[in-house]
Structures are given as C-alpha cells and as structure tokens.
Amino acid sequence: MTELHYPEIGDAIAARIELFGKSDVPVAGTSHRQDVLARIAGDALRRGEHVAFTALLVPEPQNPHDPNAIAVVAEDYGPVGYFGRRDAVRYRALAEELIRRDAIGVCEAFLTGGWDDQATIGVRLEIEGPEGTAQQVRAHRP
Secondary structure: OOOOOOOOOOOOEEEEEEEOOOEEEEEEEEHHHHHHHHHHHOOOOOOOOEEEEEEEEEEEOOOOOOOOOEEEOOOOOOEEEEEEHHHHHHHHHHHHHHHHHEEEEEHHHHHHHEEOOOOOOEEEEEEEOOHHHHHHHHHHOO
C-alpha cells in the first residue's frame, strides 16, 4: 500500500474550501482502509444508522501511480481512499483549482455497507459534478 503524500492539514494549506452538492461520488480503495472506516462507523452501521463525516479532498499531482490522484482523508481519522481513476480525470479542474490556491476541499461524506462483519464499508462523497465543484473553488473568497 502506497503512503499518502499530502501536506499536514493546517500546515502548508492556505485554505479549506467547503464543497457541497447532491452527486454521490464513490471513493476507491476503501477495502484497504477498513480499520479507519470501522473506527468512524463504530456500531452505527450495524444498527442501521446513517454515518456521515467530514472528508478532506487532497490533490496528489506527485503521486507516482496517477498524477490525477485525489486523496480522500477523513478529518481526525486519516486516509480512506481516492477518487477512482475515471472520477479523478473528470474532477481534474477541481484538483487544479485547489492546487492553484494551496487549498484542500472539504465536503460531507457517508459510509455505505458494513451492516455485518462480512460486509465491506464504502464511502460516498456528497459534492457537485466536476464543473460545479471547480466553480465552487473559483468562487471561494478567503
């Protein structure tokens, strides 16, 4: 598993830009982060409860596997995955706008699955489509 290379939150980051919307964007690689997702979920998913958390979207242009990579980090918990390769390309304008501003995106995320010990926990991001999110970053005023 490759170590995520993102600036320490609050260190080299000039801004946290709030993103919102109604599209559910799935997060890839969550099967490698089940320990983190289980800590976020506690027993809530097994009880059928809805679990939301704050996700940080961190572009990784230096990622050796994919220069379009956008990491997804659960605030106060750690890395939970990445945008899938296709979504990373689709959301490239978002990543470029965040990089230009030395910023990270912040949005609401939801856990999926995990209703029993065999079910994998997944993550979905609640944001706008590609152009809408890039526009939200462009419109941000510090």
